[in-house]
Amino acid sequence: MAQNEEPIIIDKLDMNFRDDIASEHGGEHIRRCFTCGTCTVTCPVFAVEERYDPRKIIRMILFGMKEEVLTDDLIWLCSGCYSCQELCPRDVKITSVMTAARNIAVREGHIPSGIKGGVDQLDKYGRLLEVSEFENTVRAKKDITELKETIPDVKKLLVKMGLFELVSRGESND
Ligand code: SF4
Ligand code: SF4
Secondary structure, eight states, X not given: OOSSSSXXXXXXXXXXXXXXXXXSTTOTTGGGOOOOOHHHHHOHHHHHOTTOOHHHHHHHHHXXXXXXXXXXXXXXXXXXXXXXXXXXXXXXXXXXXXXXXXXXXXXXXXXXXXXXXXXXXXXXHSXXXXXXXXXXXXXXXXXXXXXXXXXXXXXXXXXXHTHHHHHHXXXXXX
16 A cells, blocks of 8 residues: 555546545544544554554545555454544544445455455355364364354345345456
């Protein structure tokens, strides 16, 4: 992502991007940000990965750096802990802004391979991890209920929510 090291390329800026984010649920207050940095210092992800800086991401959105924000995996690192949102003095809903950015990214076909992999697993098993014989052998030894290989109800729910359709629509835009 172009944060410190890369120059801003004026021709690539999309000044509608901030409006797109502002029109998503929770994105309404993004223009209120006055760059105080409270979100960054309180962010547990920033504490372990300095490339993930919510203040900078908010700035980049306001500057219209749509391509840089949407095509980078960083927006997917937000854990949704809401610490930043609780403390923002300008009531910017930062957690929701990250969700809004991810929603737009998916709609425009920018889905990181790790997320696609997770969706494939959900499609196949109704869970994020495949259950192997090993897990159930260990569970049996500890007298814990056996895990089923697939959870069809979860898959049905995700189909109803439109997850798979959304991701495949995004993929066809690649
Ligand atoms: S805490 Fe709020 S006002 Fe401060 S930089 Fe973050 S989003 Fe902007
Ligand atoms: S919600 Fe996301 S951006 Fe905000 S503090 Fe938590 S991890 Fe950081």
